[in-house]
Amino acid sequence: MNTLEVKLGNRSYPIYIDSGLFNNRDLLSKHIRSQRVCIVSNEIVAPLYLAQIKLALSAFDVDEVILADGEAEKNLANFEHIMSHLLAGNHGRDTTLIALGGGVIGDITGFAAACYQRGIDFIQIPTTVLSQVDSSVGGKTAVNHPLGKNMIGAFYQPKAVVIDLASLNTLPIREFNAGMAEVIKYGILGDGEFFNWLEQHIDAIQQGDVAVLTQMIERCCQCKANIVAEDETEAGVRALLNLGHTFGHAIEADQGYGKWLHGEAVATGMVLAAKLSVAMNLLEVSDLRRIEALLSAFDLPLQAPENMGFNEFICHMRRDKKNLAGKLRFILPTAIGKSEINDDVSEDLLQQIL
Incomplete structure (x- = not known):
């Protein structure tokens, strides 16, 4: 496994790169500080990998939010949907959000993590080339507005980035x-x-x-x-x-x-x-x-x-x-x-x- 570090003092975090990381229970669990976990994914990625991630996190209390697929879904309505789910489920400040998907899921999940109860932990699990090489790293989080892309957001760093190269096997060629x-x-x-x-x-x-x-x-x-x-x-x-x-x-x-x-x-x-x-x-x-x-x-x-x-x-x-x-x-x-x-x-x- 290749491991890099984003060096930001006490907010530094690792980037893990390898195949088969979705099955690595220890790798995921060491970045989760309580029993509560919420996975945010979309209707394309979830059927492929959600069960695998939940199995790796079987020791935790895990629920999920599944959004529709596409850039148009990175909006304030879905941001509110994530917030409503967290509130209705009595998630606290010790909950960890996990972004399972491409750049859209990573951006909106990170923004939700930055805002929910003034900031909770989140982990990036990017499943596209674009999100693996760019959007999952660096803490840029946002949603789109009809008048401009990524105009509503925050700089908010994840606790870890977990890149499983096997996820590229299911990526459509246009997305690749x-x-x-x-x-x-x-x-x-x-x-x-x-x-x-x-x-x-x-x-x-x-x-x-x-x-x-x-x-x-x-x-x-x-x-x-x-x-x-x-x-x-x-x-x-x-x-x-x-x-x-x-x-x-x-x-x-x-x-x-x-x-x-x-x-x-x-x-x-x-x-x-x-x-x-x-x-x-x-x-x-x-x-x-x-x-x-x-x-x-x-x-x-x-x-x-x-x-x-x-x-x-x-x-x-x-x-x-x-x-x-x-x-x-x-x-x-x-x-x-x-x-x-x-x-x-x-x-x-x-x-x-x-």
Whole structure:
């Protein structure tokens, strides 16, 4: 078993990576401090893994909340549903929430944990590539609002992240490929050697080579852990992890949550950010082509929706969380493995790109 640590002083926590961890009773139980446990999952993941997790937790008093599947379910109504379940079940401050699912489940469960009785413990058990390499690590929790993605949330760290690679065996190919956008993001924003490695291992990744997937997920988690340890609340360098997200979140909000998967929107967002960098003479065209080629290898979209133009994008981007003093801020790649925060993008240039 590979074990990493997110180093945040007395709020530090481990990330476990291996196959078969859902059956590891000792691993899960050592991060639970009382008898009460509530598992939050969805109608797709629960039939696959809920019974397995409950068996591993048979020594505890376990109940569950099962939500519908999809990004559209990461909303205030389901947040209230989780809260009502906890209150009706007389759950106390010593209850541990467990997020069993992808990024949607992890985000809404973490936000519920942050808010219920002013904060209770939670454990992340991510079951998608995207949640394993990105959203389960770092303590960003949130729900969506019709006017903007992840606009209602909190920074709240889990007690542990348990990544069972076997869960990827049941992941649909579209979901797998969407997660690869976040993997590729790490290579573009700060790890050129990893980007090269990904180019060299496309076939092995697509074939589900366990050793290769383990190495890939561990490298992403280590990169995320290092950045979070340096900048937990996104006051500086952590903003680089939003590469592609300014454009991507606009696509998701405009098109309706779930029509585009998050990773698909981020993939297109990274291409648009790279094109913006090329137009500003910050990035070589050859690097843009490499980015496009690697994303294309995983069937990720490179073009914005046909029904989205400048006006649709700018409406959503003006509400982006990274903006300061009313100025749009973008994460722009300046080379494969380098990126920067830039608030000097003219709307005229942005309109040309879009």
